[in-house]
Amino acid sequence: MKYKKPPISIEDQINLLVSRGMDISDRDRASRYLSHISYFRLRGYWIPFETPGDGKDHHFKDGTDFDSVLELYLFDRKFRLLILEAIERVEVSFRAHFANELGILYGSHFYLDTKYISNHNIHKKLMDSLKTEIERSDEVFIEHYLKTYDDPFFPPVWAAAEIMSLGQLSKWFRNIKSRTDRNRVARSFGIDQSILESFMHHLTVVRNVTAHHGRLWNRRLPVTMKLPENPSELASMLNPKTGRYIGNTVIMLGYFLKQISPGTTWPLRMRQLIDDSPGIRPAAMGFHENWKDLSW
Template sequence: MDPEKDYSNVKPPKTYKEQVELYKNRNLYIENSEYAEKILQRINYYRLSAYGLTLKDPINKNQYISSSSFNKMLSLYEFDRRLRLLLLGVLETIEIAFRTHISYEIAHKFGPLGYKDKENFINEKFHKESLDELEILIKKSRKGELFIEHHYKKYEGIIPIWAVIEVTSFGFLSKIYRNLNEDVKKHIAKVYYNIPYYYLESWLQSLSNVRNVCAHYGRVYNKKLTFKPRLFREESKQFDNQLIFAAIYIIQRLLTKTEGNRFITDLEALVLEYEDEIEFTQIGFPSNWMELLSKINSKNKI
């Protein structure tokens, strides 16, 4: 600690029992104090309390509304946790699909090492930064990825796009797609998703951030998206692009029919289980959310 600084304003830590009492003093109904203590031994008070923000009195922010309870707050936490896990699964599917699209199109249009040529990208500075980032990812992968070490031993470290793409992150894919030659971007967007490429640019940026939030146990309930996805005019009239439903909607747009059917089924089951606890406005779900998602899946999908 810095002896020059005054730490007197830092709050002292509270025991699990004191944390429960603090909830009680703030008008949160505790159904079972012993159970609440056990939960707080597993879930940090600070993390759990974030799910009580929508249960706070709008006038006195230090107090909970009379109908709020510890179990309701815990239910919101559990819903959010399970929603994140569900989203991670489909985001993995989308990430792998885009690794395939990007590597295939670069390889067939520019050659196995076309990703190294600045002429195949829009911004030379961003391209150089991407290559530098890729070099770091490759070096980190040598210890754990046999296919990377294989290319060092047999091909002197010359790695084709279809191999090197496998060490990239969702965020990297988003950036490389944004900087790709415009004709290639248009081709990927048209052939695989039948949409203008600038929507795909926006969606990948938004979903890569959602993926990071989910992977690092961040909150999506009652939380605005860092990057708001660009929506078609008709869609923007039906729901807010700042909340998680917007991400769910574009996820559904990027899944195949089979993947989309499975996603809708799992999402519906989760929502039905928690529908008495969650506030749909906090996640941006319109009243016809199932109809909207199902309608996407009935369109021209493979």
């Protein structure tokens, strides 16, 4: 079927929402937000307010107002920023442990040696990607290395890891041949290497959503992650029935941050954000019903 819907003005967008049952008491305010956020982006936040099974008419439930939709949008914005803050801390720590644990054990350029690598084809692709990153990097430490040394072309692992994307770094970690070596990195976080590998891949997807300012709070994520059985305290906080939603991600990030910085206030701030948002249903995010009782 060919797409035939014409673009409509902000005023007509407001009229359409009102005709479908949304209460908009301040049209000027709604116009301002729609002009800066866009109808299409904001639409993802009013879908929960639509009448179930309404088909293509998209009528709203009784009592739906623009302010409630906007509150949900603003909550998600704050939520994404908190998630991005946590991912940054975890990513930086993961880089450091990957480089330090394995670099000290096997040397500054161990990652060039295929005897430490599981899949040589994947290794070649990762090396090609890293070469591209090195050639276009404007990091001072990369420029210094290239000006000072010519053998090998690639910098030591502690420098190389800093210019790898989280997605690339997670692939490097997954491609380390020795499970024992992978566990050397994972034990820094008190978990098994398989859990760390899965979680880093999962975080790559979540980070991409947050970096592009996508709706996150109730998004059905394209990848799940392997849930840990140990430590038992962490395992008890996770919900195995909602693997494609963000609730387990929040719990895992809180756990990682406590390993990195025991005095972190992040779990408290996350809980406070959700508590202060009465329109948010934690169950829609994938949390346990008793999420407030969980030991963050």
